[in-house]
Amino acid sequence: MICLTAIPVAHPRSAFHMNEKPNLQRCPDPQTKCKECPIRTMTLFRDVSENDLVWMQEFRDTQYLLPDREILFQEGETAHTLYTLFDGWLILFKTLDNGKRRIMRFLLPGDFFGFQVDGIGPASGYMHSSQALMESTLCAFPVTRFRSMMQKQPQLTARLAEMEMHDMNLCQNHLIDAARNSARQHIAFLLLELFHRVRRQIRSGYDGKTNSIVFPLTREDIGDAIGLTSHHVNRILQEMEREGLILCQKKRLSILNEKAFMEIGQFEPGMILPKHLI
Amino acid sequence: MICLTAIPVAHPRSAFHMNEKPNLQRCPDPQTKCKECPIRTMTLFRDVSENDLVWMQEFRDTQYLLPDREILFQEGETAHTLYTLFDGWLILFKTLDNGKRRIMRFLLPGDFFGFQVDGIGPASGYMHSSQALMESTLCAFPVTRFRSMMQKQPQLTARLAEMEMHDMNLCQNHLIDAARNSARQHIAFLLLELFHRVRRQIRSGYDGKTNSIVFPLTREDIGDAIGLTSHHVNRILQEMEREGLILCQKKRLSILNEKAFMEIGQFEPGMILPKHLI
DNA sequence: CGTAAATTTGAGGTGCATCAATTAAAGTGG
DNA sequence: CCACTTTAATTGATGCACCTCAAATTTACG
Numbered sequence: 001m002i003c004l005t006a007i008p009v010a011h012p013r014s015a016f017h018m019n020e021k022p023n024l025q026r027c028p029d030p031q032t033k034c035k036e037c038p039i040r041t042m043t044l045f046r047d048v049s050e051n052d053l054v055w056m057q058e059f060r061d062t063q064y065l066l067p068d069r070e071i072l073f074q075e076g077e078t079a080h081t082l083y084t085l086f087d088g089w090l091i092l093f094k095t096l097d098n099g100k101r102r103i104m105r106f107l108l109p110g111d112f113f114g115f116q117v118d119g120i121g122p123a124s125g126y127m128h129s130s131q132a133l134m135e136s137t138l139c140a141f142p143v144t145r146f147r148s149m150m151q152k153q154p155q156l157t158a159r160l161a162e163m164e165m166h167d168m169n170l171c172q173n174h175l176i177d178a179a180r181n182s183a184r185q186h187i188a189f190l191l192l193e194l195f196h197r198v199r200r201q202i203r204s205g206y207d208g209k210t211n212s213i214v215f216p217l218t219r220e221d222i223g224d225a226i227g228l229t230s231h232h233v234n235r236i237l238q239e240m241e242r243e244g245l246i247l248c249q250k251k252r253l254s255i256l257n258e259k260a261f262m263e264i265g266q267f268e269p270g271m272i273l274p275k276h277l278i
Numbered sequence: 279m280i281c282l283t284a285i286p287v288a289h290p291r292s293a294f295h296m297n298e299k300p301n302l303q304r305c306p307d308p309q310t311k312c313k314e315c316p317i318r319t320m321t322l323f324r325d326v327s328e329n330d331l332v333w334m335q336e337f338r339d340t341q342y343l344l345p346d347r348e349i350l351f352q353e354g355e356t357a358h359t360l361y362t363l364f365d366g367w368l369i370l371f372k373t374l375d376n377g378k379r380r381i382m383r384f385l386l387p388g389d390f391f392g393f394q395v396d397g398i399g400p401a402s403g404y405m406h407s408s409q410a411l412m413e414s415t416l417c418a419f420p421v422t423r424f425r426s427m428m429q430k431q432p433q434l435t436a437r438l439a440e441m442e443m444h445d446m447n448l449c450q451n452h453l454i455d456a457a458r459n460s461a462r463q464h465i466a467f468l469l470l471e472l473f474h475r476v477r478r479q480i481r482s483g484y485d486g487k488t489n490s491i492v493f494p495l496t497r498e499d500i501g502d503a504i505g506l507t508s509h510h511v512n513r514i515l516q517e518m519e520r521e522g523l524i525l526c527q528k529k530r531l532s533i534l535n536e537k538a539f540m541e542i543g544q545f546e547p548g549m550i551l552p553k554h555l556i
Numbered sequence: 557c558g559t560a561a562a563t564t565t566g567a568g569g570t571g572c573a574t575c576a577a578t579t580a581a582a583g584t585g586g
Numbered sequence: 587c588c589a590c591t592t593t594a595a596t597t598g599a600t601g602c603a604c605c606t607c608a609a610a611t612t613t614a615c616g
Contacts, residue, residue: 181603182603183603183604228604228605229604229605229606231604231605231606232603232604232605235604250613
């Protein structure tokens with residue numbers, strides 16, 4: 001459990017610029033062009049035609065680098081910027097009244113975030129806080145240009161709805177998992193979901209030889225995602241390692257007995273496949 | 279906890295028609311016209327112009343009446359029809375491997391559902407089962423006409439994304455609530471969410487005199503929505519009644535001490551307000 | 557090489573599930 | 587309108603999974 005006590009003061013709106021974010025640095029040139037983007041098929045802009053990508057590029061601000069464990073924005077902060085995660089791994093979380101932290105979403109490359117806001121108009125605030133689980137690269141889009149971008153490219157709306165449905169699906173899966181009762185199930189389910197999501201990535205941290213992925217979560221992160229203490233998470237992980245099911249150490253996760261593990265977590269790969277509008 | 283053992287055989291696709299649903303009866307004429315619909319501002323079709331409503335009406339199948347506690351469709355069943363709830367109260371739920379039931383969404387008038395499907399194309403199946411908590415009226419839209427309807431009315435896509443965001447928000451709130459620890463909190467939160475949602479309805483079952491709403495959930499329903507046994511739900515409800523917080527009996531819910539109750543449930547009305555695309 | 561962060565281990569308490577019945581309420585048909 | 591049946595609500599006893607508090611140990615990192 002992590003308690004964030006010092007909530008930073010919101011930036012005065014007029015004076016806000018990206019470069020005021022102390023821990024966010026502009027990526028050095030040359031930055032990745034949208035039309036050369038290696039992960040575009042996984043992003044909001046999948047369906048944009050080659051031609052349109054040229055001017056679409058204008059909507060993007062720049063690519064930024066966010067260091068490991070650094071916070072990108074805080075819940076409630078005025079939402080000036082929307083993001084596509086280009087490379088790395090982020091979390092969206094909320095801090096509860098009792099000080100506990102709840103991780104709501106894990107963001108992997110291609111994920112679009114920051115548009116779920118509270119309130120209407122230019123003063124609307126982010127719904128979650130976001131933090132890097134490893135050094136990450138972000139493509140930033142100023143909110144001010146977003147609406148006109150959506151209007152000029154109507155298919156973006158459909159794609160957004162589709163991506164929203166996918167996130168909704170993941171969220172519902174977690175709700176279902178929450179209805180089960182054992183810590184073993186919760187942990188197995190979460191690890192499997194993340195494992196399969198990473199493996200689906202175009203440039204994934206997946207290693208087929210050891211059936212393992214890059215896995216930067218601490219036991220506390222795992223606990224805050226499923227509602228357990230880091231202590232108990234640790235005990236169960238050890239138990240699972242002793243049983244030869246997995247190996248979860250040094251920022252790497254190997255699944256040694258995938259079949260048995262999926263049985264425990266009641267997980268099926270189809271659960272996290274992209275959903276489509278009818 | 280409810281165990282559904284007898285999963286009905288799926289209808290052969292070609293032979294399926296609405297009227298094969300044994301418990302679904304066509305509403306007697308005259309049926310409500312879209313352009314005279316009293317709840318249209320709460321539906322997917324809020325932004326459709328008066329002119330367009332005439333031909334929009336053509337897309338709709340008919341209005342159907344679903345009796346109390348009757349099942350509308352089962353998870354996995356081929357999704358031929360999308361619905362707007364016109365009047366009544368439904369639940370969307372999933373039946374877990376261990377036999378338990380998890381209620382995923384409570385549907386109130388205006389809610390659009392049935393479009394979250396598994397798979398692609400005409401063979402895709404519903405993601406949840408749906409059941410009436412009271413006699414309900416439904417507006418049915420054949421899937422086959424839906425895509426062309428969306429194309430002719432692009433603003434429907436934006437509205438759909440917006441409604442999806444709202445549902446996502448509710449779903450996330452439940453996830454947050456699941457991270458809290460006491461049954462008191464879970465129950466208070468759920469009751470308050472439903473109470474406020476009903477009160478926001480145009481034709482609500484709200485009675486200002488007793489600060490009460492129509493509330494058809496059994497203790498089992500409540501338990502299946504938040505992951506408790508009906509026994510324990512009952513104990514907590516009694517406790518709350520003894521403390522003069524609420525009254526939850528005979529299909530009615532009164533909130534007697536709203537301030538204290540909101541404190542317990544860590545609920546704020548803003549949590550369930552509609553969200554907007556930036 | 558020193559300090560902070562993360563992991564690990566242990567003991568003890570409790571909230572909620574489980575099992576087992578009883579009672580009350582709501583339909584249903586004669 | 588009353589017997590009958592079904593469903594929902596209620597009550598109690600027992601056990602365990604997981605939390606809490608407390609501290610030691612290891613790992614990461616400047």
